[in-house]
Amino acid sequence: MRLDGHRESDNVEDARDDNGASVGGGGSFLGGRSIGIGTIVVALVGGWLFGINPLTILGLLSGGGAPVVQQQAPHAPAHKPPAEDAQAKFVSMVLADTEDVWRELFRASGNTYREPKLVLFRNRYPTACGTGEAAMGPFYCPGDEKVYIDLNFYATLRDRLGAPGDFAQAYVIAHEVGHHVQNLMGISAKVEQARRRGSQAASNALSVRLELQADCLAGVWGHHAQQARQILDQGDVEEALNAAAQIGDDTLQRHAQGRVVPESFTHGSSQQRVAWFKRGMDSGSVAQCDTFRQGSTP
Numbered sequence: 001m002r003l004d005g006h007r008e009s010d011n012v013e014d015a016r017d018d019n020g021a022s023v024g025g026g027g028s029f030l031g032g033r034s035i036g037i038g039t040i041v042v043a044l045v046g047g048w049l050f051g052i053n054p055l056t057i058l059g060l061l062s063g064g065g066a067p068v069v070q071q072q073a074p075h076a077p078a079h080k081p082p083a084e085d086a087q088a089k090f091v092s093m094v095l096a097d098t099e100d101v102w103r104e105l106f107r108a109s110g111n112t113y114r115e116p117k118l119v120l121f122r123n124r125y126p127t128a129c130g131t132g133e134a135a136m137g138p139f140y141c142p143g144d145e146k147v148y149i150d151l152n153f154y155a156t157l158r159d160r161l162g163a164p165g166d167f168a169q170a171y172v173i174a175h176e177v178g179h180h181v182q183n184l185m186g187i188s189a190k191v192e193q194a195r196r197r198g199s200q201a202a203s204n205a206l207s208v209r210l211e212l213q214a215d216c217l218a219g220v221w222g223h224h225a226q227q228a229r230q231i232l233d234q235g236d237v238e239e240a241l242n243a244a245a246q247i248g249d250d251t252l253q254r255h256a257q258g259r260v261v262p263e264s265f266t267h268g269s270s271q272q273r274v275a276w277f278k279r280g281m282d283s284g285s286v287a288q289c290d291t292f293r294q295g296s297t298p
Contacts, residue, residue, distance in 0.1 A: 001166045002231050008089060009096040013078035013146075015121045081120060087151050088120060094170045095147075097231065098177045101224045105286065106184075116180040117146040118173070138172055140179040142188055147176040163246040165239030167232065171218055171277070172243070178217030182210065187292075204266050208249075209291040211267040212276040215244060216289035219280025227284070237281065244273040 081088035095118050106113035119125070125132045128143030134150035141148065149172075157172070158164040182188045191210050195203040222240065226232050245251065248270025250260045267273070280289055 001170060001236055002233060003090070003093045003097070006093045006229070006231075007096050008092040009099060009115075009118070011095060011099070011115050011117045012081060012088070012092045013117055013119045014081040014088065015078060015119055015125060018121070018125070078119075087154070090166065090169070091118065091120075091149070091151070091173055094173045095177070097225050097229070098174055098221050100228070101221045102177070102181060105220075105224070114145070114184060116140070116177060117144075119146050119148045120151060121148060122150055122152070138176050140176045140183075142179075142183045145180060145183065147173070147180065149173075149176075157243065157246075161243075161246045163239070163243035165236070165243075167222075167236035168239040168243035171222075171240040174218035174221045175214050177221070178214035179210075181217050182213065187213070201263055204263065207266040208268045208272075212272055213289050213291040215268070215273050216276040216280035216291065217286065219277040219282070220284055220286055220289065222281045223284030240277060240281075241274050244277045245270040248273050 081092065083089075099113075099115050103113040103115075119127075121132065121134070123134050125148065127141045127146065127148060129139075129141040132139065132141075132148045134152065137153055137156075138147065138149040140146070153172070154169050157168060179188065188210070191206050195206050198206070218240075222232075222237070247267070249265040249267050250262070250269045253260050262269075268276070276289070276291065
């Protein structure tokens with residue numbers, strides 16, 4: 001990716017040296033509901049990969065109502081990452097680029113884009129959706145409109161999930177920002193209401209469509225960023241497509257337990273995730289990302 005000289009976002013909060021990252025905070029997402037990139041599936045079906053109790057993840061997947069703000073443990077005031085931290089600078093520039101794209105797309109539709117915060121943390125951190133665990137991978141909390149990431153996830157993405165590359169890393173941020181866009185558009189709340197009314201199978205199917213739409217919205221960002229600023233190098237799109245494939249439910253389940261259970265999918269198959277990201281990347285159109293009307297296959 002070509003981001004040298006691009007601006008950094010003012011919405012990055014560095015909590016990696018915060019004592020609150022190592023304490024409790026009201027349980028792990030049992031009272032709120034966050035939305036993550038997909039590594040939660042690994043923890044659910046093969047917790048040994050990350051060393052986290054799968055029951056922690058079951059609390060997330062089983063819902064528990066619409067996002068609610070929980071009592072958070074006290075923590076230090078947020079501050080910007082150190083200027084010499086290259087990885088933090090990279091995600092800050094990616095976030096800034098998503099801000100530029102979505103601000104303009106919202107403006108063109110007659111709306112105002114409210115920018116999310118990006119919180120860098122280590123291990124565990126109290127959020128409005130409960131205590132975030134690094135082992136869950138990056139996630140978005142609608143309760144406080146923040147994206148959370150332990151940057152060590154990128155080593156996992158590269159070394160354990162087989163998805164290296166800077167645009168693969170950018171895709172992860174763009175996917176979580178896609179969940180923020182869904183939240184602003186009221187989609188997330190409608191899905192949560194429908195999930196509470198349906199069976200577990202119906203709930204999982206809705207979760208899949210929500211995640212696939214976030215993949216498509218990540219592609220929409222990539223399309224407009226490339227059109228406006230020529231940020232992509234040769235092979236970058238392939239990096240993102242590979243990342244989408246490696247975190248498909250079927251691929252994760254096959255690696256973790258040696259078999260695939262389609263009815264338990266919550267994020268979509270590798271083929272679906274690749275297809276929806278590519279649809280957004282090719283079209284640049286939010287209207288083309290209606291996974292709820294068009295189904296799971298574009």
